[in-house]
Amino acid sequence: MNDQIKDLQQKLLNASKKVLLAPKIVLSIPKNVLEMGIDVLEVSMDMLEHPGKVTEIPKHLFNLPSRVLEKLIKAYLIVNADLHQPSFANQKKILFDLIRKAKKTSFGEEYHFETIKTIKDFQKQIPIFHYKDFEPWILRMVKGELDVSYPGKIDRFATSSGTTGGTAKYIPITKENLKTSHFRGGIESLSLYIKNNPKSKFFQGKGLVIGGGFIKNPFTGEDNVGFISAILQKESPWIGQTFKTPGPDISYMEDREEKVKKTIALAETQNVTSISGQPSWMSNFLYRxxxxxxxxxxxxVWPNLEFFFWGGMAIHLYKKQLEALIPSKTMKYYQIYNASEGYFASQDTNDTDDMLLFTDHGVFYEFIPLQEYGKENPTVLTLDQVEVDKEYVILITNTSGLRRYILGDTIKFTTLNPWRIKITGRTKYYIDVVGECVTSDYSDRALVAACNKTQVHATDYMVAPIMYEGGEVRGAYEWIIECDQVPENQQEFATILDKELCDVNSYYYDERYDTKVLGEPTVHLVPKGTFYLWLKSKNKLGGQHKIPKLANDRKNIDEVLKIIG
Structure with missing residues (x-):
């Protein structure tokens, strides 16, 4: 890699010398432009050694002609993509750096970080934490205590109820976490996109991202609690702000409806070249x-719109809707894996549906085989031990003080070294009535297939079990599916949906037709806007609130059933 950097440095230096040593050209160039050229050279050399420093371009360089600046940024994003080298060695370095930094924290002292010499020591001495298990440590941070599980004071917290239905969570965010994970991950995603699409006109326009706002810390009164999107906007380097719309004056507005109206009024006058967000929320926004x-x-409205960075949920249900809204054969859809806890992965080619896992971005990963999740002493694997096409629950240890923390997502690997992943569901959101273990990956695929066969256009859904007492049939599934137009023959759709779920999940098929302990599903097809009314009743409107698709209890689905009567 060092040889590659040196070669690139030499090429740039030689090219620059040719210009700077050409007398006729130099004499005709104003002094301030020459000085700026030298600044460009110095910044360029620095970025070749540290490509992530593209965010630190001095602001005065934006006085360069726009086409020159665009080429400069693109060149180094492509270099950044080329130099990305996933490795397990990165993982080991990250872990032991984190252990060294946290030795004198309360957490480090309680779990004897000074005695940890190997990954096995780490796994033996540190328990696995769900959010509720780790919450006492986090609340100490939120209250302003120093040196809890990360050195010093943590002065910003991402808040989210996750998928709608839970109480608020506080996720600690440090400057190191922002720099090594969130911002670096964002640069990595953009680098991969630009490398695959070098003629992109992204930098000639604006990227539309509608963020959340801040609330006061309930313990200290500080304005340091907010959605991760608000924190990223507030803390992002100025270069990131330059290509984004709307600005903070609109993004931080508390009134969601007013924010949407003002965003539309502003953005329709701008050259929007990209959009970012959750597929469901973005789809509704584009209709607006x-x-x-x-x-x-x-x-x-935006003739130069070229890509959508999406995440937070599967896109399958919304893809046809988005393609109708944006009828462009060249439109790119890039999946990213950016949570409050960190920026973990990104799609790295134009046409795949998996993501490249970032191994050198301040996060140490561990994986529990899904079938062992919930056991008292599950097998826990590191990145060098995982296998392709097996589902895992992710644990992370990061630069914000989270330690062996269950992220809540289930994934499977599609390739190894480089490691690419697909998100298959959530640990909390699945249905397992009699051992069939249906995750959202299965329900998504079944619903998309049923919609394709019936011309029904579903926009969202919710599933929960119906439990029976006595008899051979012990339970069944109840679906609420929101769609653009409710078909007359709902029973036909239900039959096809049930068959498609049998096709994608053999365990469901076994319980439906072999053991016959699962009965025929109940399916409600409801008009678009039904889930909006439910979210509104819970004061959960906004882009970061998602419909909990699957649950093993009936709390949410019964609330929606009351709304539809």
Whole structure:
């Protein structure tokens, strides 16, 4: 890698000398432009050694002609992508750096970090934590205590109820976490996109991201609690702010409806080249844009829109809807894995549906085989021990003080070294009535297949069990599916949906037709806007609130059933 950097440095230096030593050209160049050229050279050399420093470009360089600046940024994003080298050695270095830094924290002293010499020591001495298990440590941080599980004071916290239905969680965010994970991950995603699409016009316009706001810390009164999107906007380098819309004055607005209206009014006058967010929320937002502008499709509003960075949920249900809204054969859809706890992975080619796992971004990963999740002493694997096509629960240890923390997502690997992953569901959100273990990956695939066969356009859904007492049939599934137009023959759709779920999950098929302990599903097809009314009743409107698709209890689905009568 060092040889590659040196070669690139030499090429840049030689090219620069040719310009700077050409007398006729130099004499015709104003002094301030020459000085700026030298600054560009110095910054360029620095970024070749440290590609992540693209965020630290001096602000005065934006006085360069836009096409020159665009080429400069693109060149180094591509270098950054080329130099990305996933390795397990990165993982070991991250872990022992974190252990060394946290030795004198309360957590480090309680779990004897000074005696940890190997990964096995770490796994033996530190228990596995769900959020509720780790919450006492986090609340000490939120209350302002120093040196809890990370050195010093943590002065910002991402808050989220996760998928709608839980109480608020506080996720600690440090400057190191922002720099090594969130911002570096964002640069990595953009680097991969630019490398695959070098003719991109992204830097000629704005990227639309609608963030959340801040609330006061309930313990200290500080304004340091907010959605991760608000924290990222507030703390991001100025270069990130330059290419983003809307600005903080709109993004931090508390009134969500007013924020959407002002965002639309501003963005329809701008050259928006990219959008980012959750597929469900972004789809609804784009419909609002068309309503406000009277246009037929989004390309009439933003003709240069070229990519959508999406995450937070599967896109399958929304893909046809988005393609109708954005009728462009060149539109790119890039999945990213960016949670409050860190920026973990990104799609690295134009046409795949998996993501490249970032191994050198301040996060140490561990993995529990899904079938062992919940056991008292499950097998726990490191990145060099995982296998392709097996489902795992992710544990992370990061630069914000989280230690062996269960992230809540289930994933499977599609390739090894480089490690690529697919998100298959959530540990909390699955249905397991009689051992069938249906995750959202299975329910998504079944619903998409059923919709394709019936021309029903579903926009979201919720599933929960119906439990029976006595008799051979012990339970069944109840679905609420929101769609653009409710079909007349709902029973036909239910039958097809049930068959598709049998096709994608053999355990479900066994319990339906071999043991016959699962009965025929109940399916409600409801008009679009039903889940919006439910979210509104819970004061959960906003882009970071998601419909909990699957549950082993009936709390949420019974609330929605009351709304639809």
């Amino acid at each position: 844009v068309l309503e406000a502008t009277g246009k037929k499709n989004i390309l009439e």
